[in-house]
Amino acid sequence: MSCISGLGEDEVNSFFESSPPLKNMEEIVQKLNAFIHLNSSAGGRRRRRIVCVTSGGTTVPLEQRCVRYIDNFSSGNRGAASTENFVKAGYAVIFLFRRGTCQPYSRSLPDDPFLDCFQFPDNTNIQVNASHVEAVKMAVMDQQAAVAESRLLKLPFTTIYEYLQMLRLIATALKDVGPCSMFYLAAAVSDFYVPWKSMTEHKIESGSGPLDIRLAQVPKMLSFLRTYWAPKAFCISFKLETDSKILIEKATKALRKYKVHAVVANELSTRKEEVVVVSSSGNVVVRCDSEKPESIVEDNLIRLIVDRHSTYIKEFST
Numbered sequence: 001m002s003c004i005s006g007l008g009e010d011e012v013n014s015f016f017e018s019s020p021p022l023k024n025m026e027e028i029v030q031k032l033n034a035f036i037h038l039n040s041s042a043g044g045r046r047r048r049r050i051v052c053v054t055s056g057g058t059t060v061p062l063e064q065r066c067v068r069y070i071d072n073f074s075s076g077n078r079g080a081a082s083t084e085n086f087v088k089a090g091y092a093v094i095f096l097f098r099r100g101t102c103q104p105y106s107r108s109l110p111d112d113p114f115l116d117c118f119q120f121p122d123n124t125n126i127q128v129n130a131s132h133v134e135a136v137k138m139a140v141m142d143q144q145a146a147v148a149e150s151r152l153l154k155l156p157f158t159t160i161y162e163y164l165q166m167l168r169l170i171a172t173a174l175k176d177v178g179p180c181s182m183f184y185l186a187a188a189v190s191d192f193y194v195p196w197k198s199m200t201e202h203k204i205e206s207g208s209g210p211l212d213i214r215l216a217q218v219p220k221m222l223s224f225l226r227t228y229w230a231p232k233a234f235c236i237s238f239k240l241e242t243d244s245k246i247l248i249e250k251a252t253k254a255l256r257k258y259k260v261h262a263v264v265a266n267e268l269s270t271r272k273e274e275v276v277v278v279s280s281s282g283n284v285v286v287r288c289d290s291e292k293p294e295s296i297v298e299d300n301l302i303r304l305i306v307d308r309h310s311t312y313i314k315e316f317s318t
């Protein structure tokens with residue numbers, strides 16, 4: 001194993017070289033460039049900050065024609081709620097999300113009995129049940145406004161291969177936006193994977209006893225993002241632990257190691273009530289407002305992150 005500058009270039013290069021290429025890469029690049037052009041000072045009428053919010057968990061396929069896979073837990077709620085708050089704060093959002101996970105503006109709609117929202121009073125009209133009218137109206141209006149004003153670009157992924165290739169494309173496309181761009185990395189990214197070339201093509205056969213699989217370590221792309229792909233962007237990563245005793249120590253280590261601007265530390269069981277923003281200026285506990293029943297932790301979290309981003313942009317230009 002050789003590392004030219006200690007960042008693991010060889011591992012990163014071989015990860016990308018051996019990854020199955022993105023099926024719709026040209027279309028993604030074209031959508032990205034158009035979105036960035038519209039929202040950035042360089043080409044568009046508008047001059048907005050642009051944030052890439054990653055959301056949901058990546059899968060690790062065990063077979064090339066994948067039947068089985070390893071998954072990373074994430075409902076996508078954090079990413080979706082954060083996206084809504086960033087749009088409200090005036091940002092354009094590139095929402096890089098796991099297919100099938102929670103979407104911005106749909107969080108307050110009923111999940112399972114979604115079709116229970118609607119009724120047909122006659123054969124030509126569809127109506128929303130009174131109990132859901134407000135939620136459906138807000139969801140439809142907010143989502144349509146965000147898309148119509150080019151504030152929201154949604155790009156789906158499933159596997160770790162797709163996620164990292166798309167993250168690299170986005171970072172490269174955002175390079176010229178410099179300090180006005182942000183990465184908010186809430187996706188739960190696999191730490192281990194089966195390299196594509198050593199993966200069996202067809203479904204692994206069962207019936208011959210236990211299965212041994214050797215997983216390789218996914219190269220740490222965060223260092224690459226910070227050093228090469230988008231060095232001027234403001235960068236927020238997340239740390240998830242189930243043991244609260246080690247959470248802050250792990251987040252502090254990640255802050256130093258990857259030189260991100262802040263690490264949002266959360267514990268699995270309390271993640272919806274409380275997070276800790278760990279940065280070089282100290283640790284800040286962020287909670288939802290206890291007096292407001294509809295308040296969510298992302299309301300206060302995004303307010304804090306946007307403030308920090310403003311300071312970063314100011315410092316950058318002086």
Ligand code: 9Z3
Nearest residue numbers: 074075076077078186187188189238239240
């Ligand atoms: C997070 O920690 C997110 O806050 C959650 C959000 C995934 C917990 P939900 O989607 O949950 O609302 O259900 N994301 C990062 C998780 C992660 O895998 N972090 C890695 C680590 O902790 C670094 S990339 O080592």
